[in-house]
Amino acid sequence: MTTIEPAETTIGPAGTGTTTSGLSAAGTTAADVLRAHIRDVADFPQPGVVFKDITPLLGTPAAFTVVINELATTAGGYGATVVAAIEARGFLLAAPVAYRTGVGVVPIRKQGKLPGETVSRTYDLEYGTATLEVQADAFQPGDRVLLVDDVLATGGTAAAATELVRASGAEVVGLAVLMELTFLAGRDRLAPLAISSIMEV
Template sequence: MSVVKSKIRTIPDYPKKGILFRDITSLLLDPEGLALTIGTFVDRYTGKGITKVAGIEARGFIVGAPVAFQLGAGFIPIRKKGKLPAETVTEEYDLEYGKDVIEIHKDSITPGDRILLMDDLIATGGTMLAAARLLKRLGAEVAEAGVIIDLPDLGGAAKLKRDLGIEVYSICEFEGH
């Protein structure tokens, strides 16, 4: 969607030289862009039986919570290790230089839950794969993953489909990394 894409700024050489960082804060500051983004997801998932939306820390919270509210669904925060107070389930995943861990509350999933997994962007897919594995391990059906931005050259959406059978819906794509 060209209106949404036009409101996302690109910051070169962040967080390191050679990276083109796709910054959604400029989109979030724009009332039209924010409304269009949330509305696009709500239109897509209305009537699809979504019982909960799971958002990946932290930008996944920004889009996931209002989508959950509009769908009449619950919201599950997926956080970095050590940020949730009750009993959690964790999943380790690879980063470019090392490993990281995400977690959710063990009681976040009810049998039969149909989950929409959300984040702002999918690149290599490591965090999204880990989040989907967590949800599936607790018995959830992950209906689809929704992101504002896909970076298809980095292969994350294709990896999520290939490895876990989960389709990724994106509002816009950017070439490169």
């Protein structure tokens, strides 16, 4: 496998010395970088929910690189042979993580989007109900699958995705997310699944 090291890029205000390695001389971590590029939106998509908007992160190449590299390191640590991307925001993260890690990416989509035979699960999330699907032949026997998403909240989405992968005959080695809303206890719901989050809220 070819190892590609991205060019070291300075991010943040000039002179802060934060780099794409995720660490600066001052000890800035990937969590610090992520926290600085998340926008809280009150009462979206419904009253009482504080929505964690990742669009500032997506729009800041150097910060995005730090975060993708961190997720790719996680994927390598789990020995993942394939990354499963949870629609929609998970797609934006899982594809570059798969590319960086040198593995394939499988889309886990909302209902009605995938052709051919699919496996599906309906679940509740922090603000509603949804159905996820994966193609029945998406995984090979022996695949070690890392689920990738932006947010772990109640864990409903990740639980459904885990069930889908297992029903397709593959092993889920873990879940990697940008952030975990700890007050919603998704981690407890998913136990004993291995979960890696860059930052906790």
